[in-house]
Amino acid sequence: MARILSGNRKQFIIEEAGQLFREKGYTAASMRDLAERVGVEAASLYNHIKSKDELLREICFRVAHEYVSHLSQTEQMEATYAEKVRALLRMHIAIITHDISAVSVANNEWKHLPEPYLSEFTHIRRDYERRFAALIQKGIEAGEFRPVNPKIALFTLLAAVRWVEIWYKPGREISPQTLERDIETILIHGLTQATAP
């Protein structure tokens, strides 16, 4: 029981750290700021976590593993390449709209990870991009997608969903459902060859 509570407490601290790092930037944010948000003395944070680094690591790698695990599932799906890419776009938008602070930190603050974590994180990202581009490449070879450079296609998709992180605010006039529908509409039609009439 104590362990479960302690786990929840750590999770709560990590969530608050994500919001703090997003608002202030990782470098400017202090453990004192975090303690204030959590409502405890700075010293007692160290019962749960070792350092500011550890918080950044937890956030960046949790987000990275979420993307990678969805990608692995998508690669295994029995589906067209268009359906696979659609599933990945949905996943990106869902992760961003549900957990915007963590995604923002993983996108913008990862450069502050200390080694060897920095290299590991960069490796995971590159591997993700490589595998996503390979799905697009296979879709082109299968005649499903237009014959574009798979890297340009990949970064056009990633730029569009990444923009959601910068722009999306809960309660704005555009709902997550509309965002998902319209981004998908544009990008999937943009990628997919029109079927012969």
Added chain:
Amino acid sequence: MARILSGNRKQFIIEEAGQLFREKGYTAASMRDLAERVGVEAASLYNHIKSKDELLREICFRVAHEYVSHLSQTEQMEATYAEKVRALLRMHIAIITHDISAVSVANNEWKHLPEPYLSEFTHIRRDYERRFAALIQKGIEAGEFRPVNPKIALFTLLAAVRWVEIWYKPGREISPQTLERDIETILIHGLTQATAP
């Protein structure tokens, strides 16, 4: 003659400032750094420009006016909405690949403009986005474009071309022509309704 040379000199200083601000960030870059790049004493820079602020202003507003003047021309074109949007995408990619430092500074460092320039710059940007979104809206009403939210469409396009600024390096394996062709292919097909067979 002396005035022309002086004009060229100022232009050269502004170009070097663009590269410096892009590499180091506006805040971290000093007039001493700039003097070193230009190959003169820091004091003699002030024969050409008044302050670091002035350089930032020159860069940001030159880029902004370039975008706006192309948009005005595009609005006046006798063409379909798809052709207009295609022209704007090409313009974005051309400006970025020809003048990447200035675009990068205008995209990333404009927040450091002092007032009243900051408000003026923000106003120009918003106006640009509003007019671009209006073109998309009209294309939807004309039945040329798919019925998506024009703001989502606008930011999907802008995110894709903006990414070029972050990613493009002259001499990389992908040429500006391929970039332009493939980004256009995806985004224009993404926006445009398939014509009835």
